[in-house]
Amino acid sequence: MKRVVLIYNPQAGNGIFTAHLDKVIARFADAGMLLIPIRLGGAFTLERVMTDPELSRCHKFIAAGGDGTVHLVVNEMVKHGVETPLAIFPAGTANDLASYLGVPSEIDGMVEVALSENYLKMDVGTANGRCFVNVLAIGMLVDISQRTDPTIKNTLGLGAYYLRGLAEVPFARASHIRIIAGDKVIDGDSSAVIIMNGRQAGGFHQIAPFSDIGDGLLDVVYFKKLILPVMLPVLLTVMAGQHPRDKRVEYFKAAQLRIETDEQHPVNTDLDGERGDVLPLDVGVLPGRILVNAPPDAE
Numbered sequence: 096m097k098r099v100v101l102i103y104n105p106q107a108g109n110g111i112f113t114a115h116l117d118k119v120i121a122r123f124a125d126a127g128m129l130l131i132p133i134r135l136g137g138a139f140t141l142e143r144v145m146t147d148p149e150l151s152r153c154h155k156f157i158a159a160g161g162d163g164t165v166h167l168v169v170n171e172m173v174k175h176g177v178e179t180p181l182a183i184f185p186a187g188t189a190n191d192l193a194s195y196l197g198v199p200s201e202i203d204g205m206v207e208v209a210l211s212e213n214y215l216k217m218d219v220g221t222a223n224g225r226c227f228v229n230v231l232a233i234g235m236l237v238d239i240s241q242r243t244d245p246t247i248k249n250t251l252g253l254g255a256y257y258l259r260g261l262a263e264v265p266f267a268r269a270s271h272i273r274i275i276a277g278d279k280v281i282d283g284d285s286s287a288v289i290i291m292n293g294r295q296a297g298g299f300h301q302i303a304p305f306s307d308i309g310d311g312l313l314d315v316v317y318f319k320k321l322i323l324p325v326m327l328p329v330l331l332t333v334m335a336g337q338h339p340r341d342k343r344v345e346y347f348k349a350a351q352l353r354i355e356t357d358e359q360h361p362v363n364t365d366l367d368g369e370r371g372d373v374l375p376l377d378v379g380v381l382p383g384r385i386l387v388n389a390p391p392d393a394e
Contacts, residue, residue, distance in 0.1 A: 097128045097154040099209075100144065102168055104135045104160035104187070112159055112186035115202045122206050128154065135160070141167060145175040155180040155388070157209055161187015162229050166367035169219060169385060170226045182209035182388035189368055192229045194300075195293040195308065196389045213391050216309050216383035220292045222376045227366040228385075230296040231378065233354065234270055234287040234318075234362065269320040270362045272374070276315070276349040284320035288354070290378060291316065301336025305348075311382035315352065317345040352378040 105113050116132060123130040131153070133144055144150050156179055158168040165183055172179070184205045185193035193200075196215070198208050220227045269284040289296065291303035291314040303314035321329055321343060332338040339346035356362045356374040364371035 098149075099123060099128050099130050099155055099157060100150055100153045101130055101132045101157045101159060101184075102135060102141065102144065102164070103132060103157075103184070104164040106136070107160035107164055107187040112184065118202065119206060123210070126210050128210075135164065135167070141171040142175070145171045145177050151175070151177050151179060153179060155182055155209075157182045157184055159184035159186050161185070161189045161368070162192050163187065163189070163368040165192055165228050166226070166369055169228050173219060173226050173381065173384065178386075180214055180386040180388065184209070189297065191295045191297070192293050192367075195229075195295060196387065197393045198388075198390065208388050208390055211388065211391070213389055213393075214386045215389045215393060217385045217387045218292055218308055218311060218313075219381040219384040220290065220313055221379045221381060222364065222366060223372045225366060225371065226381075227292065227371075229291070229293040229367050230302075230365075231290040231371065231376075232287065232296070232365045233272065233289075233374070233376075234285060235268070271357050272317075272362065273355045273357070274315065274317060275353040275355070276347070276351065279347065279349070281317055281345055285318055286321040287318045289316040289318075290314070290352070292380070299333055302333060304336040304339065305346075309383060310348075311380060312348040312350055313352070313378065313380055315345070315347050315349055319343050319345070350380050352376075354378060 103112060120130045156168060158165045158181060164187060168181065183193045183196065183198055185198055185200050190200065199205050220231060222231055269286045272285040272288055273282040289302055291306050293308055294301070294303050294306040296302050302316060306314045325343065329338065329341060329343055332341050338344045354374055354376045361373040363373055364376060
């Protein structure tokens with residue numbers, strides 16, 4: 096009997112996934128598979144899963160939660176050299192990676208994808224040795240997000256980011272950020288830098304409109320210093336996916352980056368919603384590192 100390890104975050108989103116756990120176990124049993132649930136936050140850590148010979152060599156892993164849960168699972172997979180395929184159950188506040196892959200948000204749909212043997216080779220970004228699956232963010236947006244109470248995020252969803260952001264925009268400051276990518280150098284004041292492996296983040300579906308999660312490259316979106324009167328027009332171009340042609344934005348692809356700052360205060364970073372290292376960062380990509388379940392019509 097094929098064994099599938101389900102790693103689920105009981106705190107993700109509004110916690111509703113746990114109410115469907117028995118149904119999910121039954122669906123896999125009907126398909127002739129043994130589903131082994133592992134609850135994040137308990138004594139059975141992800142490191143123990145990845146270093147256990149029986150569990151790490153299961154038929155596949157399923158990460159049930161938001162982008163942060165997938166982030167944790169992939170980091171442990173890469174750290175321990177685990178090559179097991181991965182499926183995603185989008186059950187968190189932010190499910191941008193699953194949305195990019197086309198994984199349905201309702202239980203029956205996500206189970207159908209995970210029961211299939213349709214896969215994509217997915218790149219994984221790295222920043223100072225840590226992995227990110229969807230987005231690395233730097234600057235103003237990170238400061239706002241990291242000051243937002245996790246309980247509020249789970250209760251209000253993406254609204255928490257937007258409400259907090261609107262309140263703090265008048266007080267936001269740009270940071271001096273330098274990016275070195277081969278012969279390309281960008282050196283100046285920036286309101287935010289967003290480096291995408293996927294295409295969308297924070298509910299904005301076209302932050303990286305040209306992204307391909309399997310091309311071995313990261314999409315870099317560098318926002319120059321934005322004063323308050325132009326923030327709304329730039330935001331509208333981002334919503335429409337037109338910002339790569341905006342003169343206030345630098346958009347390019349790269350496989351390796353060095354990101355530095357001359358600021359005296361720390362410039363914070365965020366990896367898939369999890370706190371990252373402060374600048375400087377050495378950023379790279381592991382091409383096709385994860386074999387991830389996707390619907391048959393996924394890109």
